[in-house]
Amino acid sequence: MKVSKETVEQNRERVIDTAxxxxxxxxxxGIGIADLMKAAGLTHGGFYRQFKSKDDLVVQAVKRAYKEMSEDLAKRIAxxxxxxxxxxxxxxSDYHRDDPGHGCSxxxxxxxxxxxxxxxxxxxFGKVTNSYIDLLTALVPGRDTTAKRTAAIGALAEMVGSVVLSRVVPDPKLSSEILDTVSNDLVARHPVSKSA
Incomplete structure (x- = not known):
């Protein structure tokens, strides 16, 4: 049975979302093509009709994840x-730590x-990193562009690092302490920011 172009595109989108x-x-x-396709509700055989390789899917999935996270952050900021x-x-946050599947790549x-x-x-990933730096530079208060960029790079490293560390430590108390410390410290160092 031949599958319509519309169904093929819907299936492709479902695979990218799942991935x-x-x-x-x-x-x-951490996940192979067969398990990924199964999670998307599709057969393994259809994968290579939709993607050149797993690497191709990885890039498409990371782009999708970045788009979703960017849209969510833009709404929160606005x-x-x-x-x-x-x-x-x-x-x-605990939310971001506990839901990596919907968090930042x-x-x-x-x-x-x-x-x-x-x-x-x-x-x-270089583009994503630069985008976050640009966003944070725009949000950090002050007029000195170089100082704002330096603060943005530091803030991004602290933000990403704190989430990674909070996920890896087995002690829930320490995990939350890492997040609270970094979040409170960043907010205290950059009070009352102005949007770009």
Whole structure:
């Protein structure tokens, strides 16, 4: 039975959505194609009709995850009187720690991407990193662009690092302490930010 182009595209989108969550939850090498396709409700055989390779899917999934996270953060920032605080409090949170499948790809996959051979994936992670730095630079208060950029790079490293560390420590109390310390420290160092 021939499948319509519309169904093929819907299936492709479902695979990308599923992969975007599962790669963040399990890592790039933590799930194989067969299990990923099964999780998407499709057969393994259809994979290579939709994607050139697993690397191709990884790039598409990371792009999807970044788009979703960016849209969510943009809404949070737009609806806040203190956009930097809104960003920090959401990113450096128990919620983000506990739901990597719907969180930031940097916190979930940066270490995987650094070890990965695919230049397109590494290039995209560079773009994601630059985008976060640009966003934070715009949100950090002050007029000195160099100082704002320096603060943004430090804030991004602290934000990503705190989420990664909070996920890896087995002690729930220490995990929450890491998040609370970094979140409170970043907000205290950059009070009453202005949106760009």
């Amino acid at each position: 975007a969550a599962l790669f963040r939850e399990k890592g790039i090498d 609806s806040s009187d203190d956009p930097l605080q809104a960003l920090v409090r959401h990113y450096v 940097l916190a979930a996959l940066a270490a995987d991407a650094a070890r990965h051979d695919d230049p397109e994936l590494r290039q995209f």
